[in-house]
Amino acid sequence: MSAHSAPAAPASGIRFERVTVAYGKRGESVALDALDLTVEPGEVMALLGPSGSGKTTALRAVAGFVQPASGRVFIGDRDVTALPPHRRGIGMVVQQYALFPHLRVAQNVAFGLKARRVPRGEIAGRVTEALEMVGMADYARRYPRELSGGQQQRVAIARALAIRPGVLLLDEPLSALDAQLRSGMLAELARLHRELPDVSILYVTHDQVEALTLADRIAVMDRARLQDCGTPQDLYRRPRTEFTASFVGNANLLPVTVGGATPGSVRFADTELTVTGADEPGHGPAPGADATLCVRPHLVGLGEGENTLRGTIAEVQWRGSTHRLFVDVAGHRVKADVRELRETPALGQSVALHFAAHDAVLLPAGTAPQATDPAATRAPAPTPAPDLAAAGVAKGAAPGAGGATDG
Numbered sequence: 069m070s071a072h073s074a075p076a077a078p079a080s081g082i083r084f085e086r087v088t089v090a091y092g093k094r095g096e097s098v099a100l101d102a103l104d105l106t107v108e109p110g111e112v113m114a115l116l117g118p119s120g121s122g123k124t125t126a127l128r129a130v131a132g133f134v135q136p137a138s139g140r141v142f143i144g145d146r147d148v149t150a151l152p153p154h155r156r157g158i159g160m161v162v163q164q165y166a167l168f169p170h171l172r173v174a175q176n177v178a179f180g181l182k183a184r185r186v187p188r189g190e191i192a193g194r195v196t197e198a199l200e201m202v203g204m205a206d207y208a209r210r211y212p213r214e215l216s217g218g219q220q221q222r223v224a225i226a227r228a229l230a231i232r233p234g235v236l237l238l239d240e241p242l243s244a245l246d247a248q249l250r251s252g253m254l255a256e257l258a259r260l261h262r263e264l265p266d267v268s269i270l271y272v273t274h275d276q277v278e279a280l281t282l283a284d285r286i287a288v289m290d291r292a293r294l295q296d297c298g299t300p301q302d303l304y305r306r307p308r309t310e311f312t313a314s315f316v317g318n319a320n321l322l323p324v325t326v327g328g329a330t331p332g333s334v335r336f337a338d339t340e341l342t343v344t345g346a347d348e349p350g351h352g353p354a355p356g357a358d359a360t361l362c363v364r365p366h367l368v369g370l371g372e373g374e375n376t377l378r379g380t381i382a383e384v385q386w387r388g389s390t391h392r393l394f395v396d397v398a399g400h401r402v403k404a405d406v407r408e409l410r411e412t413p414a415l416g417q418s419v420a421l422h423f424a425a426h427d428a429v430l431l432p433a434g435t436a437p438q439a440t441d442p443a444a445t446r447a448p449a450p451t452p453a454p455d456l457a458a459a460g461v462a463k464g465a466a467p468g469a470g471g472a473t474d475g
């Protein structure tokens with residue numbers, strides 16, 4: 069192998085070891101606070117969080133575009149904290165394509181190879197290979213201005229892949245595309261990942277459908293900190309905080325007090341409810357403590373059941389395959405996604421809702437996203453939270469447009 073050619077098996081896997089990044093003259097603005105996170109070789113990790121939570125900063129720390137104030141970044145076994153970006157073996161794609169307008173598609177894709185001094189004889193083949201991967205081989209002689217947004221983004225991905233990186237960093241790569249293109253590109257990214265099973269992908273997004281569709285695991289960020297990390301299914305079924313519960317999928321979050329007449333019970337207003345696991349010592353909030361009961365809208369049914377809540381219909385939204393009922397229960401608005409509804413309930417009608425003990429999760433109180441207004445504490449939903457069915461992750465209701473209480 070020539071001294072200049074790319075290594076046959078580039079280092080894969082990323083490790084953040086207590087990485088802190090601070091901006092400002094005196095480092096007064098902490099954008100990433102002691103991040104510990106490992107992305108396994110071949111894994112797709114989504115960094116999901118609201119605007120300003122530090123996602124891009126984490127990505128830039130891997131790329132080498134920001135220098136951590138403390139902590140270390142590893143790619144494979146190599147500590148790359150002090151290495152310049154071009155020596156880290158990474159490919160990166162950002163939101164705005166960032167193609168060189170005066171270069172043809174093939175020249176754009178060849179750019180990184182030339183910069184890395186890949187031998188001339190190899191370049192044409194690698195450019196074609198990368199363009200074929202993204203279905204753009206027929207466009208090699210075009211200029212970026214002669215391409216659609218989606219095609220430009222494909223070229224940007226080809227350019228990142230041409231260097232055969234062990235690590236691919238994607239920063240909101242689909243956010244400039246319209247909804248239909250986005251969903252097509254999502255499927256293409258999933259296919260690309262299947263074709264490149266050794267490449268670790270760190271995927272920054274604030275769109276939970278993208279994260280749920282693509283990621284093996286999701287790291288949930290908020291206010292410069294990692295809040296939670298797990299598989300999409302884990303985070304959905306067993307969130308550990310109110311923030312995760314409301315950011316990954318839709319959630320009913322009800323304030324409860326732990327303990328009651330029967331084991332595993334909690335009190336919500338005047339109602340005693342049971343939650344599987346609530347009475348296990350060492351698990352969840354202690355008896356007497358305030359806690360938050362989380363139950364997903366598609367697991368709440370109409371009528372009485374194991375746990376029954378009584379209230380009045382405040383709003384009904386038809387969502388194609390389901391109706392979403394908004395029911396006022398003891399001053400809280402509970403969402404229920406109901407599939408089979410013979411008759412649409414009238415506004416103001418008294419109804420009973422039910423859910424199973426094993427479908428509810430108890431969370432520590434006070435782990436919700438920061439409320440900007442008092443109403444938000446009652447219906448926390450920091451960004452539009454389409455149901456997971458939209459991402460093909462869990463059985464449930466169809467995606468909804470989102471209502472006033474739905475985020």
Ligand SMILES: Nc1ncnc2c1ncn2[C@@H]1O[C@H](COP(=O)(O)OP(=O)(O)OP(=O)(O)O)[C@@H](O)[C@H]1O
Nearest residue numbers: 091092097099118119120121122123124125126274
């Ligand atoms: N170059 C910079 N100088 C000063 N502050 C910055 C700089 N870049 C980012 N920040 C701040 O750091 C914090 C984290 O920003 P970052 O871009 O990492 O967030 P993000 O989660 O990627 O947000 P978004 O989804 O809006 O892109 C924000 O408060 C942001 O204002």
